[in-house]
Amino acid sequence: MSDKHNITFSKASFKDFESIPDLDVFQRAGIFKDFTDFMHTDGQMNFRFVTNGCGPSIEVRSPYHDAPKECVSLVSNDYLNFTQHPEVKAAAIKGIADYGTGAGASPLIGGYHTYHLELENKISAFFGRPKESSIVYTTGYTANSATLLALLGEKDCAIVDMAVHASIYEGLLHTNIKRFPHNHTDRLERALKESQSRYLTRLVIIDGVYSQDGDFARMDEIYALTKQYGAYLMVDDAHGIGVIGKNGRGCIEHFGLLDKVDIISGTLSKAFGHIGGFIVSRPEIANYLKFQSRQQVFSSTATPASAGLLKAMDLIDEEPHWRYALAKNADYFKKGLLDLKLDIGSTESPIIPVKIGDAHKTAMAARLLFDAGVYANCIVYPGVSRKDARIRTSLMATHTREHLDKALNAFEYVNQKLKISKYERHT
Numbered sequence: 001m002s003d004k005h006n007i008t009f010s011k012a013s014f015k016d017f018e019s020i021p022d023l024d025v026f027q028r029a030g031i032f033k034d035f036t037d038f039m040h041t042d043g044q045m046n047f048r049f050v051t052n053g054c055g056p057s058i059e060v061r062s063p064y065h066d067a068p069k070e071c072v073s074l075v076s077n078d079y080l081n082f083t084q085h086p087e088v089k090a091a092a093i094k095g096i097a098d099y100g101t102g103a104g105a106s107p108l109i110g111g112y113h114t115y116h117l118e119l120e121n122k123i124s125a126f127f128g129r130p131k132e133s134s135i136v137y138t139t140g141y142t143a144n145s146a147t148l149l150a151l152l153g154e155k156d157c158a159i160v161d162m163a164v165h166a167s168i169y170e171g172l173l174h175t176n177i178k179r180f181p182h183n184h185t186d187r188l189e190r191a192l193k194e195s196q197s198r199y200l201t202r203l204v205i206i207d208g209v210y211s212q213d214g215d216f217a218r219m220d221e222i223y224a225l226t227k228q229y230g231a232y233l234m235v236d237d238a239h240g241i242g243v244i245g246k247n248g249r250g251c252i253e254h255f256g257l258l259d260k261v262d263i264i265s266g267t268l269s270k271a272f273g274h275i276g277g278f279i280v281s282r283p284e285i286a287n288y289l290k291f292q293s294r295q296q297v298f299s300s301t302a303t304p305a306s307a308g309l310l311k312a313m314d315l316i317d318e319e320p321h322w323r324y325a326l327a328k329n330a331d332y333f334k335k336g337l338l339d340l341k342l343d344i345g346s347t348e349s350p351i352i353p354v355k356i357g358d359a360h361k362t363a364m365a366a367r368l369l370f371d372a373g374v375y376a377n378c379i380v381y382p383g384v385s386r387k388d389a390r391i392r393t394s395l396m397a398t399h400t401r402e403h404l405d406k407a408l409n410a411f412e413y414v415n416q417k418l419k420i421s422k423y424e425r426h427t
Ligand SMILES: Cc1ncc(COP(=O)(O)O)c(C=O)c1O
Pocket: 139, 140, 141, 142, 144, 165, 167, 207, 211, 236, 238, 239, 267, 268, 269, 275, 276, 277
């Protein structure tokens, strides 16, 4: 292609393609002749796999094979598989029938409809808070970034666990930041002591379940420290809500802090099987965000299909067997991986990493798994630190024993080929 198509931004240069090229273009260009060819120097993939939807076993178009391949899926956050639940689908369809397909405007200028109000009230009730305690955003990512941008300024300080989600960091562009190593409460305490009386407000920010390791925050200790030092606590429980806790209210419920955490952030795109994000806090904070958060003024939120979410939230209580099935699957799969002597870190959730360390070896493992009919993500820097590459798996309530055994057999095969077990991988 001619030079006129080259575009250079300060962060990236796009050469030779008029638009984002699809698989066929890459294949015709012979770019994928060797799988290492499509890794950036960082080890980052530059290709998006195309699947036929969310489910425990799905069809995947990849750069590896000409035809789509049926694979056990270990990549989805649709933990309860509610994207496919007939009652959730029916409610979403009814939402569209009743209201149409879009919100029409941002919430503050005409795009706030009955179903938005219902959704916010439902979310508040789900967490046992007063009706006006919640606000819905377009995504979980936006809920975090927009809320923090609206709340924290140059006189405040965010004290964050280093492993929090990228969307949190994006919200901290205009405030002071102190970071503490993942779950190191002594370092958090030091940061709280050092920052005392230097800032107007100090907000400690953690995830409930950490998205790459699947471990929990040491939330009880962290909460106690925030109270001891007069700080506030925000928990992003994107991976815990709907999945963890006796009643599926998340990691916050697990630690008995449902009515105590100052700001709860969640997503509607994982256990609830839809799209969107939310904040639950004190009514005055939620109300402030409704008017002061730029994304509420300039960006539309939930579509009428989010009526499906109302049903999904009911199902957390009405059909707890999905949550139990998920926990059972996670236990079975963890045990299988441990029997293979693989390093799964300290996961306590359906997110189960298989830690390999070396990025190149991890990419090879992902490829071998794929050939064996198992689709799992290769997570490398900057998703995790450079020496901590891993295959990240996440389980669903609808995986069957056959699916899980197929995946375990594939990991056994990969271990034989690449020696990725804890005891062999450094030799
Ligand atoms: C911890 C955490 N928070 C927030 C998000 C963003 O969620 P959403 O996909 O709704 O933007 C994610 C997404 O992966 C996440 O892992």
